[in-house]
Structure formats: structure tokens, C-alpha cells
Amino acid sequence: MPAANPRVTEAQVWALLREIPDPEIPTISLVDLGVIRKVEVGEVIRVEFLPTFVGCPALDMMQREIRAKLEPLGPVEVKVVYDEAWTTERISEAGRAKLLEAGLAPPPPGDLMELPMAQAPVACPYCGSTNTQLENRFGPTPCRAIHYCNDCHQPFEQFKAV
């Protein structure tokens, strides 16, 4: 494989990564999700990746997409790293706003390990009411919980704190 084009910059790589949507919540990019820890451009483009949930079935798909996106620039190496835990604190402000826009309540701020498990009611992403209740700590994907709004009678999902 040819070495990466010497003119490739880190900023260029980040810009391309910003175009890759999360496979399960396509409204948010992998960069906004905070799963890209580090980008290094040398002979090889190295991307360090923090998985959201260990058993996330989209993990392999995300790595394939990163590779496919960056390969036109040169050889790519995606490394899944566990020395730091991805937490929902890594979701950017823009990412949180995009989640809300898509009808997904963003995770509560703060570190999960310090958050009480009986958390305050989550604001409904549709009407803003906090007259809501937790229906299920587990949802259609590992990262989502299900709530119900007692005011607009809409079930909704939340990106849960991890």
C-alpha cells in the first residue's frame, strides 16, 4: 500500500470522520459521539476508537466505515482501545442538541458511577415536560432507555448515562 499522501492533515481526517453517522443513531456523527479518541497522520493514518458499549453490535461496522472513509487518503489503522472508558460525558454539546432534535433525550450530565440510579425525571424531547416516567432501563439498543411522557402521552427514548 502506498504511504499516506504527505499533504494529508489531521484536520482533513477529522473533517471526514465528522461525515460518518452513528449506524444506530444516524443523526449524530462518530465525532460528536466522542468515540474517536485520537488521530495521527504519518506513514499510516492511525485512529484510536473508544467503543460505546462493549457488546455493541455496530462496533465492527463503525470500524469498517472509518476505514472505508479514510482509505482514499492512504493506509488506515483503526485501533479499538479500552485503557480509557468511553462515557456519555464524551458526547459533544452539538451532539446532545442533535439527539434532542431527533427525539432522543440526551444522557444526564455527570459521571454514571456517581449518579443515583433513581434519577430525576427526564424531560420529554417532544413537549419538554418533566412529568415523565422510566418504563425500562433497557431499550432497542444497549445505549437507550425507554421513558413515557404523562403529558403528551408519547413514549420516548433516552441515551442513557454510561
Next chain:
Amino acid sequence: MKPEVQHALKRYLLTVADDEIVIGYRDSEWTGIAPIVEEDIAFSSLAQDEIGHARLYYTLVAELTGKDADHLALLREKDAYYHARLLEQRATPKYHPSGEHESGGDWAFAVARRFLYDLFDDLRIQDHTASSYAPLAGAARKIQREERYHLKHGEVWWETLATGSLEARERLERALERMWPDLLGLFEAAPGEDLLVAEGILPRTTADLLEPWLERAWPYFDRYSLPFPGNREAQGWALRIQAAQGGRQGQHGPGWDELYEEMTMVRKLEPEGVW
């Protein structure tokens, strides 16, 4: 790393991975038939998490041995799996392609096993976060966050069954009575754990987790006046039950005969298959 330490670490990680994949498989059998739809989703998610954790532990072994994680998970010999025997038992009714199903299966057993195993697993993960082996400590810090949801889920169901209808309560008591010897089998150490403790890879052996686990589990029995087969005495806990061991040596029961066939069937049909 010295070869004997590496060998012991590999064996220990396989033990942990096997626990996780086996309970993950067994719990996944509730998908579609859990008592309520929300629980169907929850139990499936718990199962998925555990299989994910197993994959991560197998990957750690793969990094030590050069063998591939899928191979480790699905292509070992039947007696080279080291999970505790508690985890291999089927808790669901058995379904046949004809649509018939055999009676049996018990949600109370599944829920109690899940919760009491999670209390054990949480202690083990906490120990892993203090490991001098950085890949294990990193994996543990990640897994620990997911397990918070498992523990909360278990607590809610424990209370629901313990304080629910007469039938729920009776089923829980019967399930507990049945599982105690196997529950204690969780605390059988893998060979070589002493060496791992000496090297700082583990702060204590799996056997040493029994006392803290009893301390942790006891309040859940006491709060709901559930029978507990032991007494706290000055020197520690005195138990009236003998542990059923052997799982950590690869000795298993009929539940494993059945599950092993099922788990490995697809992979054996097409060992080179990629998906």
C-alpha cells in the same frame, strides 16, 4: 511476563469469559418468551451485554496467545470450558420445532441466578480494576459501568418476587434452595490464581470473594426474610451447604451437553465462515 504467569492469566481470563458467554447464552433464551414485553427487551439486553463482555475477555486471551477470539469462544473442546455449573442450566421451557414445548422453565430461577451472579461478578470486576495487568484493568473499568444497570435490574426483580404473589415467593424460595450448592461453585478458583495474586494481577483469588459476597447478598435475604443457609459467626460465615464444584476444571452437567451443542453448531458447520 513469565510463561507460567501468562499461562495462569490465560486460564483465568478464559474462566471469566466462559462464565459470561454461558450466562449470556442462557439468558438470551428468554428473548420472545419473557413474562412481559419490557422484560423481554431488558433480559435480551443483559444477555447481549454479557456476550459482549465475553468477547472482550476472549480478545484479551487472543492477545496473549495469538488465537482468534471466535475460535476461543466457539471451537474449543467441550471439557475445556471453565464456567461455573450454575450458569449452564437451562431456565426456559424447551421448545421443539413442532411448536410443542416441554414443561419446566422458571423465571424465578433465571432472575435469582442473574442477580446473585451479578453480585459475584461485580466484586470480581472491582478486583480487576485494581489489576497490574493494564488491559484487564481497562476492560474492567468499562464493563463496570454497564453492570450498574444489571444490578439495579436484579434488585427490582428480587424485590418483586420476594414481595409478590404467594406463587412468586414460593418459586423464588424453591429456586434458591435448588441453586445454593451451584452458587457456591462460583467461588471455585481457577488453577494458578495464587500465582496471579503474587504478581499483582489479581488482588485476591476467586475463593476469597466468598466472604464479601455473603456479606453483600445477606441483606437481600434478610430484608425479605428469605431462608439463608448460613450464620455469621465470630470467625466468619458458617454455611450449611456444600459447594458443587468442578466447573472451573471443565467438569459439567447435562445442561452443558445441551448448550455446547447448540452454541457451537453454526460455527462447526462452517468453521471458516465470516459474517
